Amino acid sequence: MLDKLPGDVAAQLPTIRDEWLAVGLSTEPANRAAAVAGVMVTYDTASIPRPRFVVWLDSPYAGAVGQAYLAAILRGYSGMGEQVGDQVEVQVRDQVWAQVRDQVWDQVWHQVRAQVVDQVRAQVEAQVREQVRAQVGDQVWAQVWHQVGEKLHARPIGNPAWGQHDSGWLGFYDVFRRCGIPACKRLDGLAAVARNAGWWWPLAGGVVLTDRPYRIARDDQHRLHSADGMALEYRDGWGIYAWHGLRVPAEIITANPDAWSIETIMDCENQEHRRAMIERMGAERWAAKLRAHATPVQRDDAGALYRLDRAGRDPLVFVLVDNATPNPDGSRKQYALRCHHELRPMRRFKDGRVTFGDPQEERAINAVASTFGLRGTEYLLTAQS
Amino acid sequence: MIRQGDVLIVPVAEIPGAVRRETKGPAVVAFGEVTGHGHGWDDGVALLDAPDGTVYVENPMGLPLVHGHVTASAIETLPVVEHAPIPAPRLGEVRLQVEYAEQDVRQVMD
Numbered sequence: 001m002l003d004k005l006p007g008d009v010a011a012q013l014p015t016i017r018d019e020w021l022a023v024g025l026s027t028e029p030a031n032r033a034a035a036v037a038g039v040m041v042t043y044d045t046a047s048i049p050r051p052r053f054v055v056w057l058d059s060p061y062a063g064a065v066g067q068a069y070l071a072a073i074l075r076g077y078s079g080m081g082e083q084v085g086d087q088v089e090v091q092v093r094d095q096v097w098a099q100v101r102d103q104v105w106d107q108v109w110h111q112v113r114a115q116v117v118d119q120v121r122a123q124v125e126a127q128v129r130e131q132v133r134a135q136v137g138d139q140v141w142a143q144v145w146h147q148v149g150e151k152l153h154a155r156p157i158g159n160p161a162w163g164q165h166d167s168g169w170l171g172f173y174d175v176f177r178r179c180g181i182p183a184c185k186r187l188d189g190l191a192a193v194a195r196n197a198g199w200w201w202p203l204a205g206g207v208v209l210t211d212r213p214y215r216i217a218r219d220d221q222h223r224l225h226s227a228d229g230m231a232l233e234y235r236d237g238w239g240i241y242a243w244h245g246l247r248v249p250a251e252i253i254t255a256n257p258d259a260w261s262i263e264t265i266m267d268c269e270n271q272e273h274r275r276a277m278i279e280r281m282g283a284e285r286w287a288a289k290l291r292a293h294a295t296p297v298q299r300d301d302a303g304a305l306y307r308l309d310r311a312g313r314d315p316l317v318f319v320l321v322d323n324a325t326p327n328p329d330g331s332r333k334q335y336a337l338r339c340h341h342e343l344r345p346m347r348r349f350k351d352g353r354v355t356f357g358d359p360q361e362e363r364a365i366n367a368v369a370s371t372f373g374l375r376g377t378e379y380l381l382t383a384q385s
Numbered sequence: 386m387i388r389q390g391d392v393l394i395v396p397v398a399e400i401p402g403a404v405r406r407e408t409k410g411p412a413v414v415a416f417g418e419v420t421g422h423g424h425g426w427d428d429g430v431a432l433l434d435a436p437d438g439t440v441y442v443e444n445p446m447g448l449p450l451v452h453g454h455v456t457a458s459a460i461e462t463l464p465v466v467e468h469a470p471i472p473a474p475r476l477g478e479v480r481l482q483v484e485y486a487e488q489d490v491r492q493v494m495d
Contacts, residue, residue, distance in 0.1 A: 354490045371482045
């Protein structure tokens with residue numbers, strides 16, 4: 001039973017953490033030979049025949065589409081091609097977990113989690129992998145899946161292993177490997193792929209591997225962020241535009257914000273995207289636009305109410321509100337919420353029914369209350385965050 | 386009543402004729418497609434659907450409403466907290482924020 005880390009391993013924890021952070025955030029081209037060697041070891045470890053077909057693609061998106069085609073080809077060719085990610089990765093990981101958990105005291109387990117895993121997971125999994133997964137999922141669904149349905153595979157992106165983006169949990173077991181716990185060696189193949197490639201799809205009879213990104217740009221909170229191009233870009237040109245961790249359409253980053261009118265911004269349906277547009281425009285230019293084109297109606301603790309008069313149409317009325325929870329630097333995110341021009345309380349029900357209440361006096365608190373279907377006099381918060 | 390971002394929970398004395406929702410994993414009352422973040426509880430809270438579409442929460446232990454990354458099993462705290470956990474009523478009606486959209490009303494999207 002491991003009741004404390006050996007002194008040399010304990011001293012190495014920051015180094016091990018940084019090594020796996022570097023793995024997760026690497027933008028080096030894949031080391032194909034080393035990655036494929038790692039793949040073969042993973043199949044051997046899982047007692048699955050080695051794949052005969054090895055396909056390399058340049059991005060997770062290409063991989064997600066490519067693996068579906070390779071699976072279909074393998075099925076037609078040999079009756080193989082099923083996803084074996086669960087056997088190759090999940091089952092082996094679970095077995096190793098059970099064996100290591102039995103041999104390590106809680107205190108040591110939690111020490112390694114706190115000093116190695118939490119930061120790697122926060123920076124690599126939460127900030128990068130999940131964004132890639134969401135973007136690949138959205139695009140494969142939008143561009144491919146609605147056309148081919150479930151002909152290729154039941155799950156839109158198959159069952160990938162995350163390669164370099166598995167660095168959080170692989171780093172965890174790397175610590176115990178260095179403590180001499182033999183079960184951890186069963187992860188050597190997965191660790192080799194992670195150190196040398198991006199996402200990969202283990203199939204029966206074949207494997208699709210993908211390259212690592214060409215560029216990762218992040219803000220000081222380690223969130224994907226770039227004001228001048230993709231925040232995450234792969235060598236085939238696929239990637240993600242992001243504003244402080246928020247995935248945004250390309251035009252929010254590539255367009256000239258001077259060209260955006262207040263209406264352009266308020267017409268953007270997603271309020272987080274709208275916030276990103278205002279932040280990209282910058283506080284001074286946004287304030288100048290408000291001064292030039294909108295009428296400040298009223299301001300109170302709930303927010304600031306504005307009206308934009310439009311020829312031949314109802315005025316555009318919106319309220320600017322600050323997020324109740326401050327950012328780490330003490331600033332607050334500001335949101336712009338569109339209201340009925342008479343501040344009528346609005347409700348939308350699940351069955352699509354829409355109701356409007358009676359008009360209210362032009363006050364910011366009435367405007368905010370109206371977005372929850374309430375009148376200002378009914379909007380009595382005891383707490384908010 | 387409490388508010389966490391685009392979610393308002395109004396305390397109620399009783400929940401009229403609503404059907405308990407069968408949920409696996411966390412009870413999520415609002416989810417942002419773009420952010421992948423949601424508001425809800427990991428466990429210990431039931432969501433109930435009324436015939437008119439109103440959603441209620443039954444929170445017998447008075448657990449705080451949390452915001453974070455939604456997974457199959459939990460709502461994980463974000464590295465940069467966007468909405469702090471907040472005390473929530475034991476029985477409440479969920480109201481999701483909406484916006485005006487030229488004669489229409491749409492749920493606030495994030």
